[in-house]
Amino acid sequence: MSGCPAFEDLSALIDGDLSNEKEVRQHVDRCVTCRRQVDSLAALKRVVGRAYDSELPSPGLRSAVTARLPKRRRRRTS
Amino acid sequence: MNSDALAYNEFAEVALSYLNQLYVAARRLTGNSADADDIVQETYELAFQHYGELRSLAHCRPWLYRILHRQFVTRYRRQRSGPQLVLIDGGADDGEIATPHVPFDDDLLERLSLQEVRNAIESLPADLRVAVTLCDIEGFSYAEIADITETPVGTVRSRIARARAKLMRKLQTHAEECGIRRRTS
Numbered sequence: 001m002s003g004c005p006a007f008e009d010l011s012a013l014i015d016g017d018l019s020n021e022k023e024v025r026q027h028v029d030r031c032v033t034c035r036r037q038v039d040s041l042a043a044l045k046r047v048v049g050r051a052y053d054s055e056l057p058s059p060g061l062r063s064a065v066t067a068r069l070p071k072r073r074r075r076r077t078s
Numbered sequence: 079m080n081s082d083a084l085a086y087n088e089f090a091e092v093a094l095s096y097l098n099q100l101y102v103a104a105r106r107l108t109g110n111s112a113d114a115d116d117i118v119q120e121t122y123e124l125a126f127q128h129y130g131e132l133r134s135l136a137h138c139r140p141w142l143y144r145i146l147h148r149q150f151v152t153r154y155r156r157q158r159s160g161p162q163l164v165l166i167d168g169g170a171d172d173g174e175i176a177t178p179h180v181p182f183d184d185d186l187l188e189r190l191s192l193q194e195v196r197n198a199i200e201s202l203p204a205d206l207r208v209a210v211t212l213c214d215i216e217g218f219s220y221a222e223i224a225d226i227t228e229t230p231v232g233t234v235r236s237r238i239a240r241a242r243a244k245l246m247r248k249l250q251t252h253a254e255e256c257g258i259r260r261r262t263s
Contacts, residue, residue: 057101
C-alpha cells in the first residue's frame, strides 16, 4: 500500500466491512496517524451506539399499534 | 390451528418484539416523538398487511426497518420544507470527505453528555444519519443497510464515513466551544 488509506477505508475497517482489510490493518499497525484515526473512529462508534439507550416509546404506543392492525383472518370451526 | 393462523401468531410475536427498537429508530429519523409514533404505527400496519411476502422470520427485523425507512422517505417528501428532514446535504455522496485534523478520543467523548451526542447525530443530513445509526446503533452490516435503504453498498459505505467525519467535527467544535476539548499540544 502506497500512502495512508482513505478515511472511508479506515471507517469501514472498524465495521469489519472492508475487502482489503488485511492490507489496511497492516498499514494501521505501522502508522501512528492512522492508528489514532482508527482509535477515534472506534470511540465515536461506541458513543453513537449508546446515544439512544435511554429512549423508550410512550406506554400507549404498543396498544395504539395493535389497535390499528388488520384483523387476523378468522379460522373456520368444523 | 391452521398454518395461516400459526404464521400470523408467530409473525405478530416476532414483529412486535421490535417495537421499541423501531420507535427509537423512527425518533432518530424524525427528531420528534409524535412523528415517530405515526411512522411506527404505519410501519406495523403495512407489515401486517404484507407479512405473507416475508420469506422467513429470520429476515423480519431488516424487513421492518425497510418499511420504516420507506415510510420516513414518503413523509419527508410530503414535508419537504421541514428543517429536520434534509435528505441530501448538497450532494452528500459526492466529493472528498473532509477528515478531522485532530482525532478526538475517549477522554473528550466521555465528557460529552448523551444529549449532546444525540444533538450532533440529529443535525446530520438524513441520509447520513440513517446510514450511521443503522450501522452503529442497530448493528446492521453494510449489505443489510443497502437493502433497507435501497441504495448501493458503496453509497452506504461513503455515507457512513461522511457521517463520522461530520460528527467528529461537530463534536470537536461543540466541545471546544464549551471549553471541554482536551488540548493535544
